[in-house]
Amino acid sequence: MRLELAAKPPFSLYSVIHSHGWAGLAPFTLDEENNEFSYILALENQRVIELIFEEIAEGVSVEISGPVDDTEEKEISDVVTWMLGLDQDFTEFYALVKGEPNLQNIEANAQGRILRSPTLYEDTIKTILTTNTAWSGTIRMVDVVVEQFGMSLPGSNSKKAFPDPAAIAATDEMTLREKTRLGYRSPYILNLSREIASGNLELESLKRTNLPVEEVRKILLSIKGVGSYAAANLLILLGYYNYLTIDSWALKMVSHEWYGGDPITPTEVEKAFEKWGEWKGLAYWLWDWSYGKG
DNA sequence: GGTAGACCTGGACGC
């Protein structure tokens, strides 16, 4: 079955896919050579399907593995709209950054949407697995979590969906450590899964809350394993751009760009992007780091 | 409120 969904213009599936490294993490699959981008999704009724995305003039088309009923179609439509940010509007941001050399062509390339997972739970796990490790380590850890705890796509042993909180909550820390080699991150992942599975933490409600950004950040920071960097990353995925994802890379880039390579602190990074106000997180995210490119 | 030091793991690097 094929589903066509409209996006607020301008839209570029390529820009969403390449907005950060998420497209390279399971259960996303990105085949640049054959121009194929897909995701294995577990529906609320526990049915596992594959979604293959393709850009069309109005937005995106989604090829779904097998027939779906009306309820499933509505769920898929909502999930894809969230993942690709089809309803997001960056008009104000484009107007604000017009004329900034390091943010040129942002509107022409339809940049601004950041690829999301279907659930904030999945994005939180993945964000925790990016901390204090190389990117290759993140790929390995996400792979093994999906492989060990995800449900299989019917007819395929290799294609699996991202596990729901209950699937991980049911295990114990020793087993999780042995199966996944997540190291000290294991208790963080287990704790988060159990809090959500038990109903103590309604993480997904943050996707549609009216709470001020500071309150949302406090909730995110209350999760073990989520510090200032991880919280800023999740806030950007949620559509709040008030905080910067200040990691070791940010310190290196800003030091080179504005401080002659001298050692700096997060305060200097904040100062460097203060002028972009509530859009500063996105301005930092999309900044053209000539040093980094070299 | 600020800051060392420890933390799992696996890949890169030097010898």
Add this chain to the structure above:
DNA sequence: GCGTCCAGGTCTACC
């Protein structure tokens, strides 16, 4: 081969 270092941070104890 083997040992050491460290990577897109966070937590905790201590001051």
